[in-house]
Amino acid sequence: MKKVLIIGLSLPLLAGILFFVNRYQNNRATVIPYPFIFPPSQEKIELEAPILIIGDRMAARLDTFKDQLAKKISNNISGQIKIQTLAGEGQNIHRSLKKLKSLERLPLVIIFLSNTDENYESLFAPRNYQQIVNNLDLYQDINLQSLLMLFPWLSKLVYSPVNYKELGPTIKPRQTAVPERLVYKHNEILFRLYEASFGEILQYAKKSTSYVIPVTTPINLSIPPKSACYGSIDRSYFEEFKEAKALFSKSDFKGAFNITKELALLNPYSAEILYLHSRILYKLNEFSKAHDYGELAVSYDCGRTGANPILNEIMKKTAQKYNFPTFDYHTYLADESTRNSVFIDDIYPQDYYLGKLTDILALKIQKLLKLE
Incomplete structure (x- = not known):
């Protein structure tokens, strides 16, 4: 009887030990539970310039204006200040963080743009969605963060194991689209990982007495949604939606508005309805509301x-937390779009407006470096 009792008591204990041994063996020691890894590398990146542009394809586009920016910054000094760039298509925020950590030293000023390519490559496996969310929930605990900073190995016991994606030196574009039914969950994880990496960038910069100028990414709100999310529109409203579209095409904007104002309230997650309502508001000169609904339409576009826009908001909120003022380039161009044609395609602003961005950045950097 005693043996049976001992065995009965030992089994749960043994199961618990095996559970934590499995976690310890299959997890990485880390404070932030990223579901991806970079291969080990001792490579160090040399930096000669006091100013660095870093980020995705939008940052790479700004790089083509760096000589113009350098001249504007240097107009009150002899010689011309140097600017270097670490940016390119597909370079998400996590790759930018990796590059910053590979620098032998950080520059005085970092111009940071990263939003366009966050979904360019696959960062995590769909089968691990719930484990990743659970791990990120645990990471939100400030006390746990403090403990893991002191004892990183504890994370191997705390976080759930996931199938880590290895992000090699070659950026491989995503081969398959995220299934519509999983887009919201996928984006939730993407946004939370972005916030974690951006916070890490700002902390790292502060420790190195480097100043970050975050720049939001302009979004062309006139582009129609690519795909409505599954179940985002009640089928019973299809006929009203078709009627509103017909009125809009006939330039009866007030008539269309009377329909879409109700549809937008009753179908708040339908990118197609929100987009149409935004375009109608734009035609009625209700520009502020038009921008708001346009951003919502983009946010709920499952294709x-x-x-x-949510990443732009995360950037602003996180930068404010670390006392780095963001230049809201998106809002600036959204305001300009009420009077002028701003974009040359779905992604890039016209050169004139990139020139305007260099004007604003030059003034900010002159003040920071006391070159006025």
Whole structure:
């Protein structure tokens, strides 16, 4: 009887030990539970310039204006200040963080743009969605963060194991689209990982007495949604939606508005309805509301892989937390779009407006470096 009792008591203990041994063996020691890894590398990146542009394809586009920016910054000094760039298509925020950590030293000023390519490559496996969310929930605990900073090995016991994606030196574009039914969950994880990496960038910069200028990514709100999310529109409203579209095409904007104002309230997650309502408001000169609904339409576009207004908001909120003022380039161009044609295609602003961005950045950097 005693043996049976001992065995009965030992089994749960043994199961618990095996559970934590399995976690310890299959997990990485880390404070932030990223579901991807970079291969080990001792490579160090040399930096000669006091100013660095870093980020995705939008940062790479700004790089083509760096000589213009350098001249504007240097107009009160002899010689011309140097600017270097670490940016390119597909370079998400996590790759930018990796590059910053590979620098022998950080520059005085970092110009940071990253939003367009966050969905360019696959960062995590769909089968691990729930484990990743659970791990990120645990990471939100400030006390746990403090403990893991002191004892990183504890994370191997705390976090659930996942199938880590290895992000090699070659950026491989995503081969398959995220299934519509999983887009919301996928984006939730994407946004939370972005916030974690951006916070890490700002902390790292502060420790190195480097100043970050975050720049939001402009989004062309006139582009129709690529795909409505599954179940985002009640089928009973299809006829009203078709009627509103017909009125809009006939330039009866007030008539169309009377329909879409109700549809937008009753179908708040329908990218197609929100987009149409935004376009109608724009025609009625209700520009502020038009921008708001346009951003909502982009946010709920389940076929979209480019820049997202939610990431712009995360950038602003996180930068404010670390006392780095953000230049809201998106809002600036949204305001300009009420009077002028701003974009040359779905992604990039016209050169004139990139020139305007260099004007604003030059003034900010002159003040920071006391070159006025």
